[in-house]
Amino acid sequence: MIPNEEKDEEESAMKKLISLMLAAVLLLTALPVMAESNGKALIIYFDYSENIDTTGLDVDAVSSASIAEGPGIRDRSNLLVMVDLLKDRTGAEVVPLHVEEVYAPMFDDMVGKAQADKNENIQFTFTEALPDLTDVDTIYFGSAIWWYGMPQPVVNFFQRVDLSGKKLMYFSINRGSRNYEVLETLAELQPDTDVFAEVSISAMQDNERTADEFSSWLDSIGL
Numbered sequence: 713m714i715p716n717e718e719k720d721e722e723e724s725a726m727k728k729l730i731s732l733m734l735a736a737v738l739l740l741t742a743l744p745v746m747a748e749s750n751g752k753a754l755i756i757y758f759d760y761s762e763n764i765d766t767t768g769l770d771v772d773a774v775s776s777a778s779i780a781e782g783p784g785i786r787d788r789s790n791l792l793v794m795v796d797l798l799k800d801r802t803g804a805e806v807v808p809l810h811v812e813e814v815y816a817p818m819f820d821d822m823v824g825k826a827q828a829d830k831n832e833n834i835q836f837t838f839t840e841a842l843p844d845l846t847d848v849d850t851i852y853f854g855s856a857i858w859w860y861g862m863p864q865p866v867v868n869f870f871q872r873v874d875l876s877g878k879k880l881m882y883f884s885i886n887r888g889s890r891n892y893e894v895l896e897t898l899a900e901l902q903p904d905t906d907v908f909a910e911v912s913i914s915a916m917q918d919n920e921r922t923a924d925e926f927s928s929w930l931d932s933i934g935l
């Protein structure tokens with residue numbers, strides 16, 4: 713016979729052990745969920761107006777590079793408007809891509825070269841190291857459409873990173889073409905990436921209209 717006091721002590725120790733085991737089980741099952749929700753999101757983009765040769769240009773000419781060619785009056789690149797909106801909605805860190813081999817500021821002076829860059833698979837040098845994507849699980853990537861698809865510096869980005877298992881949303885601006893070739897290039901260069909959404913918005917409109925359109929689209933995907 714165990715005396716009552718000893719029995720109580722044994723029961724309470726047993727209860728403590730069971731509680732500890734339960735807590736351990738709960739913690740272990742919760743960990744993968746926490747790891748998933750802790751994943752970082754990044755907004756990465758390449759914008760022409762930020763990658764032009766500014767030698768001898770004034771600031772206005774820089775902010776309107778290529779934009780001057782369009783029929784609508786835009787204060788700044790519509791892509792940058794989209795980047796700002798996405799940042800407001802998601803709070804994600806923004807990573808602009810800049811290349812050493814900047815483009816000529818006028819469309820006519822760079823359009824042929826931009827095509828040759830793609831045809832010849834030219835390799836650009838980024839001015840900064842590409843972001844560390846180890847802890848990143850979602851990437852929002854933005855660019856204009858050049859020659860039916862990604863500008864070559866963007867192709868280079870996707871050639872040099874590994875987005876396996878990550879989620880990608882691609883947003884672009886266009887003057888008629890959409891994301892068909894972009895999606896083909898992604899399937900080829902990053903076959904194990906989950907492209908969970910994509911949108912291409914016309915650049916031939918003002919910043920406000922672009923913001924409205926992109927905003928509605930973000931609503932539609934729950935962002």
Ligand SMILES: Cc1cc2nc3c(=O)[nH]c(=O)nc-3n(C[C@H](O)[C@H](O)[C@H](O)COP(=O)(O)O)c2cc1C
Nearest residue numbers: 778782826856857858859860885886887888889915
């Ligand atoms: C080199 C170059 C090639 C382009 N090729 C295409 C194209 O194939 N399809 C298209 O819809 N837009 C094309 N565009 C237009 C861009 O998509 C447009 O410049 C971009 O949407 C930004 O517009 P904005 O500079 O007028 O604001 C091209 C622009 C450049 C600079």
